[in-house]
């Protein structure tokens with residue numbers, strides 16, 4: 594049984610691509626619809642290439658709740674049971690989270706709770722940390738504040754610039770997101786306050802260290 598998942602994005606969609614590739618290879622989820630608030634998001638093109646419905650739902654000039662109601666309608670129309678944010682650059686408020694309680698995941702390019710918000714990699718680079726990474730978490734009403742499911746860490750190397758660090762983190766994102774989404778749809782995640790218990794499959798970890 595492949596659980597239908599809706600992906601929301603605003604940009605290039607390399608994380609979407611990792612999810613599409615995992616689905617093509619065979620996993621517990623399939624991407625049922627890809628929705629973007631930006632018409633020119635390359636992620637929409639990736640969806641079309643994979644034969645997945647690609648929907649543009651602009652946010653400009655709309656109340657946040659009205660926009661989210663449109664997102665929910667499109668997700669429901671395509672049967673999505675989970676929602677994966679993959680570079681979706683808008684905050685979600687009540688309507689979408691109420692429609693998919695504890696079923697919205699996000700990937701953030703920093704080791705939360707450090708460096709939430711936009712440009713997590715840049716914030717980490719400029720701050721001068723030696724270890725950077727990414728975080729998969731449930732979405733709540735805050736900015737990147739939801740319960741953490743998995744994290745991946747990478748070193749910040751002496752010759753790095755921001756782009757090199759960004760690329761290293763992105764590689765890790767592509768490894769972790771399909772794994773965590775599979776855990777989610779397989780019912781392996783249980784939220785307990787701030788903590789998430791993962792019923793880990795044999796040989797898998799909720800932490801990755803990549804050089």
Ligand code: GAR
Pocket residue numbers: 602604605606607608609636679680681682700701702710711712713763766
């Ligand atoms: C990714 O690095 C993702 O972690 C980040 O946007 C990028 C999207 O790349 N998300 C955020 O910063 C959310 N606050 P992609 O479009 O190539 O997947």
